[in-house]
Amino acid sequence: MANVFPGDHPFPISLIQFLGWLGDSGPGVFILASGFGLTWAAFHRPAEESRLLVFYQRRLLRLFPLYIAIHFLILTLSLFVPGSDITLASPKTLLSILGLRFADGLFFYINPSWWFIWLILQLYLVFPFLYALMQRLDIKKFLLITIAFTFLSRLLGILGVRYSDSLYFWMTGIFFGSRLAEFTVGMALAGYLLNCFRNKKEVPELRTILPAALLFYIAGLIASFTLPGSIISNLLVTIGMSGIFYTLWMGLINKIRLLEVLTSWIAAQSYGIYLIHQAPLRWTANYFAGDDSLHLFAAFFVLVFSFPLAWLMNKSVSGLRGIIFKSQKIPLRFVSWILGFAILGAMLFIDPRAWSLQQHNAYFLILGSLLVILCIAESVLFEEQKLAGYVFRWAMIFSSFFYIFLLFSFIGYFSIILGFLLCFFAIIIYRFYHIRVIAWSAALTVILFLSIALELIFGYFSPLEAGRWGEFPALQIHPTRTYSLKPNQKTRLRYNNYDYILRTNSLGLANPEIAIEKSDPNTKRILIIGGAFSMPEGMEYEHAYPSILQQKLKEALNPIPIEVINAGVTGYGPVEEYPQLKELLPLLKPDIVIYEFFINEFQEATLSAEDRLKGIGFIRQYRTSYQKLLSRSQAIANLKKFQSRLKESIKGAPERWRYFKSLLNYYATGENNIYSGESLAAIRHYLKSMNSVCQQFKAGFIIYFVPGAVAVSQPSDIAYFPAGQDVTDRSKYDLTRPLRNLHIIADPLGIPVVDLTPALKSHAAQPVYFPDSWHWNEEGHKVVAGVIAKDLLDRGLFSKNISANK
Numbered sequence: 001m002a003n004v005f006p007g008d009h010p011f012p013i014s015l016i017q018f019l020g021w022l023g024d025s026g027p028g029v030f031i032l033a034s035g036f037g038l039t040w041a042a043f044h045r046p047a048e049e050s051r052l053l054v055f056y057q058r059r060l061l062r063l064f065p066l067y068i069a070i071h072f073l074i075l076t077l078s079l080f081v082p083g084s085d086i087t088l089a090s091p092k093t094l095l096s097i098l099g100l101r102f103a104d105g106l107f108f109y110i111n112p113s114w115w116f117i118w119l120i121l122q123l124y125l126v127f128p129f130l131y132a133l134m135q136r137l138d139i140k141k142f143l144l145i146t147i148a149f150t151f152l153s154r155l156l157g158i159l160g161v162r163y164s165d166s167l168y169f170w171m172t173g174i175f176f177g178s179r180l181a182e183f184t185v186g187m188a189l190a191g192y193l194l195n196c197f198r199n200k201k202e203v204p205e206l207r208t209i210l211p212a213a214l215l216f217y218i219a220g221l222i223a224s225f226t227l228p229g230s231i232i233s234n235l236l237v238t239i240g241m242s243g244i245f246y247t248l249w250m251g252l253i254n255k256i257r258l259l260e261v262l263t264s265w266i267a268a269q270s271y272g273i274y275l276i277h278q279a280p281l282r283w284t285a286n287y288f289a290g291d292d293s294l295h296l297f298a299a300f301f302v303l304v305f306s307f308p309l310a311w312l313m314n315k316s317v318s319g320l321r322g323i324i325f326k327s328q329k330i331p332l333r334f335v336s337w338i339l340g341f342a343i344l345g346a347m348l349f350i351d352p353r354a355w356s357l358q359q360h361n362a363y364f365l366i367l368g369s370l371l372v373i374l375c376i377a378e379s380v381l382f383e384e385q386k387l388a389g390y391v392f393r394w395a396m397i398f399s400s401f402f403y404i405f406l407l408f409s410f411i412g413y414f415s416i417i418l419g420f421l422l423c424f425f426a427i428i429i430y431r432f433y434h435i436r437v438i439a440w441s442a443a444l445t446v447i448l449f450l451s452i453a454l455e456l457i458f459g460y461f462s463p464l465e466a467g468r469w470g471e472f473p474a475l476q477i478h479p480t481r482t483y484s485l486k487p488n489q490k491t492r493l494r495y496n497n498y499d500y501i502l503r504t505n506s507l508g509l510a511n512p513e514i515a516i517e518k519s520d521p522n523t524k525r526i527l528i529i530g531g532a533f534s535m536p537e538g539m540e541y542e543h544a545y546p547s548i549l550q551q552k553l554k555e556a557l558n559p560i561p562i563e564v565i566n567a568g569v570t571g572y573g574p575v576e577e578y579p580q581l582k583e584l585l586p587l588l589k590p591d592i593v594i595y596e597f598f599i600n601e602f603q604e605a606t607l608s609a610e611d612r613l614k615g616i617g618f619i620r621q622y623r624t625s626y627q628k629l630l631s632r633s634q635a636i637a638n639l640k641k642f643q644s645r646l647k648e649s650i651k652g653a654p655e656r657w658r659y660f661k662s663l664l665n666y667y668a669t670g671e672n673n674i675y676s677g678e679s680l681a682a683i684r685h686y687l688k689s690m691n692s693v694c695q696q697f698k699a700g701f702i703i704y705f706v707p708g709a710v711a712v713s714q715p716s717d718i719a720y721f722p723a724g725q726d727v728t729d730r731s732k733y734d735l736t737r738p739l740r741n742l743h744i745i746a747d748p749l750g751i752p753v754v755d756l757t758p759a760l761k762s763h764a765a766q767p768v769y770f771p772d773s774w775h776w777n778e779e780g781h782k783v784v785a786g787v788i789a790k791d792l793l794d795r796g797l798f799s800k801n802i803s804a805n806k
Contacts, residue, residue: 028238035186153177213243272310347412467631468617470495530596534568573604
């Protein structure tokens with residue numbers, strides 16, 4: 001009702017809105033005309049030209065060349081549209097190019113009006129069978145069956161029995177059954193007219209057709225105002241509108257030469273105009289939002305310019321294939337080799353992942369254009385028998401296809417391997433079954449099977465962190481701390497170099513179950529807050545420093561009861577630790593709070609909750625589920641790791657990731673954003689707040705500083721250390737910088753800071769860190785437990801006669 005009687009604008013504009021709403025029924029005329037045209041042509045076509053495969057080939061060649069070309073045109077123009085994120089490098093774009101808009105997320109993708117391509121493809125697919133049915137039955141029975149099928153499809157859509165979540169999409173044509181009657185009415189009309197011509201019967205006159213058409217149209221329009229009426233409204237409106245247009249053509253346009261020529265020219269370009277106009281028309285709203293006059297002018301310009309542009313695109317696409325076919329094969333073969341090597345070079349030596357979105361999209365658009373041209377060239381060189389050229393071209397075609405549409409998150413090496421493997425298997429299979437379709441299909445099946453097998457093998461034998469944190473199965477979103485460990489859970493965590501069991505208690509702490517209230521009023525409680533070092537990451541709790549610390553203190557302070565409560569959670573920084581501390585202090589009432597402070601706290605203090613949840617894997621970072629699936633692929637993660645090692649061997653220089661994983665940026669001299677004013681202010685805010693809340697509940701607060709492995713271990717003990725870096729070079733690195741900045745903040749607040757570096761570095765059994773990760777191994781945890789136990793005992797925090805109990 002809001003569309004029929006729009007109230008946002010004064011009458012003349014609201015009338016235009018209303019007419020635009022009526023235009024939404026226009027595709028029904030094309031559906032009816034398609035049914036009519038296909039049937040009329042089938043009646044007059046020789047039997048050998050009506051074979052199923054010949055029919056499908058003819059339809060696809062009519063539909064797709066221009067459709068694909070205009071995809072590339074729209075994607076090119078979108079590079080200059082602010083905020084546009086459509087890209088060729090997406091499975092959704094591939095499905096759009098293929099016309100497969102079978103899901104809600106695809107139906108209106110890139111250009112909403114292209115939904116019609118999916119509908120017409122479905123109707124083309126069933127047409128040969130409908131035509132056979134119409135020939136077997138009389139026209140009335142044929143219409144009765146197909147109309148009943150359509151009404152039933154639309155009724156089921158209203159009742160919710162449909163595969164689309166959108167009733168609008170269902171009624172529009174995401175399932176061909178909801179529009180089938182309009183198509184079969186066109187088919188029946190062709191059969192009726194043929195009978196009239198064969199039997200020399202007169203067709204109805206315009207004065208008979210027009211009133212009937214108006215009656216159908218008005219009835220359909222009225223029916224469309226109710227949900228039950230929408231079951232029949234589309235069919236009635238389509239019949240009525242087709243009759244009105246036919247009357248307009250025969251009664252007026254066909255009688256005026258200029259109008260006839262103009263309308264015929266527009267009709268010939270209508271497919272191209274339909275494909276081109278809508279996306280640029282929508283872009284004008286983005287460019288001229290808030291300026292109605294400029295928006296109107298731009299929209300008018302787009303509509304007018306769509307006509308010559310459609311003509312130019314149509315001529316170009318039609319002429320391109322003809323030009324290629326007329327070319328000499330030797331120059332064309334040379335061109336195909338050049339294209340193949342251009343694609344190969346792009347996939348081998350260009351990595352667009354660090355580029356801006358616009359540059360990324362432009363790169364894949366250029367690569368996709370090379371792929372299309374190579375495919376066209378191959379259609380001419382199809383019968384070439386030289387195996388080397390054939391294998392190379394098809395390997396490049398499939399490699400670039402995989403790279404652009406399926407494996408765009410991965411550098412091109414893997415795509416190239418897949419392309420050549422596919423050709424290798426296809427050639428072998430072709431030697432046994434001399435049918436190309438079978439050879440390629442079987443080869444694709446083999447590749448798919450091998451990919452799945454590879455995924456399972458890597459997932460079982462060499463699981464890596466991919467697309468989300470390795471600890472993800474043990475984590476949950478938390479209302480105050482962003483995330484936390486799941487309570488009462490036993491989780492086996494296998495990733496990277498780790499394989500351990502993580503157990504949590506009813507409070508969601510990586511600690512044995514504890515009573516909230518102290519069983520003995522003399523019990524001394526120590527609460528540990530921190531990150532992966534404390535949880536601990538990479539080993540069971542009994543080997544971690546909180547557990548060892550409790551044992552040491554119990555032995556030293558016997559008979560004083562000691563409880564060490566571990567609240568460490570992997571990845572926790574000040575943003576999560578402060579609210580956790582506020583919740584646990586009044587609940588557990590500890591005497592001492594130990595803060596395990598790792599050097600990366602300086603960056604984590606300014607991390608937003610959204611960024612944290614994205615990093616863990618709770619918030620979707622990828623535009624499609626397919627991209628998410630790729631990001632979690634164990635096969636791709638392992639192959640990336642292998643590729644990185646291979647590149648290092650070839651280049652003789654370490655990859656950049658080693659520098660960052662080694663945390664060398666925390667020790668780098670000179671201007672360093674890690675220690676920006678914002679970062680240091682955030683650390684000061686959290687330390688002051690933590691100290692304050694500890695004082696409120698009469699708990700001592702001590703920071704134990706955790707250095708990075710590069711400040712403790714020899715480079716030979718760090719598997720990811722970048723060769724060529726010298727951490728002893730004071731012009732480049734200052735190994736005291738994180739601790740010094742911490743002291744600058746903590747000392748004025750009266751918070752004691754204990755440096756764990758000397759004890760870790762001087763420990764006899766090295767290394768004390770895992771060679772492949774940031775964290776302490778069992779030796780490291782033993783060292784830290786000893787340091788903390790001695791420090792706490794030396795401070796005399798437990799009793800006045802502490803020395804007697806040592």
